[in-house]
Amino acid sequence: MPRISKHGIALGLGALLLAPLAAQAADGMVKTSAGAAYIHRQGAKLPAQVGVALDAKDILETGADGAVGITMQDNSRFSLGPNSRFVVEDFAFDPHQNRLAFVGRVESGTLSFNSGDIGKLAPDRVRLTTPLGTIGLRGTALLIQVPNR
Amino acid sequence: MKLCLRPSIAILLLGLLAGCAAAPERVILVADDDGTVGRAVVSTSAGSVVLDEGREGTRIIRAKTPPETPTTMADTEITGLFARAIAAKSRTPVRFVLHFLTGGTELTDDSKNRLPEVLNTLRGWPVPQVAVTGHTDRVGSADINYRLSLERASLVRDKLIAIGVTPSAIEVTSHGESNPIVPTADDVSEPRNRRVEVAIR
Numbered sequence: 425m426p427r428i429s430k431h432g433i434a435l436g437l438g439a440l441l442l443a444p445l446a447a448q449a450a451d452g453m454v455k456t457s458a459g460a461a462y463i464h465r466q467g468a469k470l471p472a473q474v475g476v477a478l479d480a481k482d483i484l485e486t487g488a489d490g491a492v493g494i495t496m497q498d499n500s501r502f503s504l505g506p507n508s509r510f511v512v513e514d515f516a517f518d519p520h521q522n523r524l525a526f527v528g529r530v531e532s533g534t535l536s537f538n539s540g541d542i543g544k545l546a547p548d549r550v551r552l553t554t555p556l557g558t559i560g561l562r563g564t565a566l567l568i569q570v571p572n573r
Numbered sequence: 574m575k576l577c578l579r580p581s582i583a584i585l586l587l588g589l590l591a592g593c594a595a596a597p598e599r600v601i602l603v604a605d606d607d608g609t610v611g612r613a614v615v616s617t618s619a620g621s622v623v624l625d626e627g628r629e630g631t632r633i634i635r636a637k638t639p640p641e642t643p644t645t646m647a648d649t650e651i652t653g654l655f656a657r658a659i660a661a662k663s664r665t666p667v668r669f670v671l672h673f674l675t676g677g678t679e680l681t682d683d684s685k686n687r688l689p690e691v692l693n694t695l696r697g698w699p700v701p702q703v704a705v706t707g708h709t710d711r712v713g714s715a716d717i718n719y720r721l722s723l724e725r726a727s728l729v730r731d732k733l734i735a736i737g738v739t740p741s742a743i744e745v746t747s748h749g750e751s752n753p754i755v756p757t758a759d760d761v762s763e764p765r766n767r768r769v770e771v772a773i774r
Contacts, residue, residue, distance in 0.1 A: 449744050449746070453700065453702060455663030455664065455699060455700060455774075456661050456662070456663055456699075457661075458661065474699060474700055475700040491657045491658065491660065491661035492661055493661040493662050493663040494663065495663045495664075495666065495702075495774045497704070499666040499668075499772060499774055501662060501663050501665075501666075503658050503659070503661035503662045503663065504658060504661065505655065505656075505657035505658035505661065506657055508658070519748045519749075519751040519752045520715070520719050520747060520748055520749045520751050522751070533658075534654065534655050534657065534658040535658060536655060536658040536659050536661075536662055538605060538606065538662075538665075539611070541752070543611075545751075545752060554598050554600075554633065555598070555636075556598050556617055556633045556634075556635065556636040557598060557600070557615055557616055557617045557633045557636070557640060558615075558616045558617075559600055559613055559614070559615050559616075560613065560614045560616070561611060561612070561613040561614075562611045562612040562613070563605070563609070563611040563612075564602060564605060564609075564610065564611020564612060564613060565602070565603045565604065565605045565606075565611070566600060566601065566602060566603065566613055567599075567600070567601040567603060567630075567651065567654070567655050567658070567659075568598070568599065568600050568601075569598060569599040569654055569655070570598050571595065571596035571597070571598065573595065
């Protein structure tokens with residue numbers, strides 16, 4: 425008969441307790457939304473309503489009357505004006521495991537960006553790209569416009 | 574002979590003109606909510622420019638030329654381009670830093686008194702998330718510090734629930750010794766880094 429040590433049980437319980445914590449923390453959340461605003465996720469198109477979770481690999485899109493504002497887990501924030509498209513290419517915020525990244529691509533339209541804790545802990549791992557350029561930033565706020573082509 | 578373009582050719586020519594002189598991309602540095610101005614490096618494959626003053630902006634015309642020399646933009650110009658994006662910004666998160674009495678699981682009196690402020694800030698906050706994050710200094714091993722600060726964060730969560738914060742709004746995490754207020758060498762005792770932060774976002 426296999427013997428289970430006290431230690432093993434404690435670890436098992438620990439894993440059970442920690443699992444739901446890890447699952448509930450989405451990378452970000454929609455905090456403001458106006459007009460046509462959508463999240464494209466794995467082929468599906470979801471309305472970007474206030475309270476909806478946002479995750480790495482999601483694509484945010486707004487229509488002619490749309491705008492949307494997001495707050496990420498590291499307290500960084502970004503928002504899109506009308507006719508805009510933004511891809512969350514990578515996001516990770518776990519300082520204890522040294523997993524830190526915020527990489528986003530502005531494909532069109534207007535973006536307002538305020539960096540958060542990732543920008544403070546590891547500025548080199550915050551990067552925004554546009555069709556023509558790359559922006560590296562150090563703890564700051566930026567506005568980016570990419571014309572519709 | 575009359576010079577007359579058929580509509581289809583006119584549209585084609587307009588398209589070509591637009592292709593030659595495509596509208597530029599713009600990147601503008603602005604002050605953060607606390608008034609500080611950071612720094613951004615804007616690059617193409619041909620070179621980089623640095624933005625380090627408020628309202629300083631650059632334009633990118635092509636991927637194969639460097640971004641233009643930065644200029645300071647007028648407020649009206651910025652508002653004209655970005656009014657809707659700026660209006661859509663979510664609220665600036667509010668942070669509370671709580672401290673414990675040395676070696677124990679008891680909050681200092683000052684920190685206890687701040688808990689009602691957390692509740693007040695939550696009132697009227699749209700879809701609030703309450704991130705409770707434990708932090709330690711660098712005395713002891715990283716793994717033990719991770720667990721210690723997770724325990725302390727859980728204690729703060731319990732206190733927040735006790736005063737009426739909705740449990741499902743709370744996320745408990747631990748950064749252990751990896752997210753200090755004051756960076757130090759390993760094994761240095763630093764009371765300012767031993768804390769639990771409550772961020773409302």
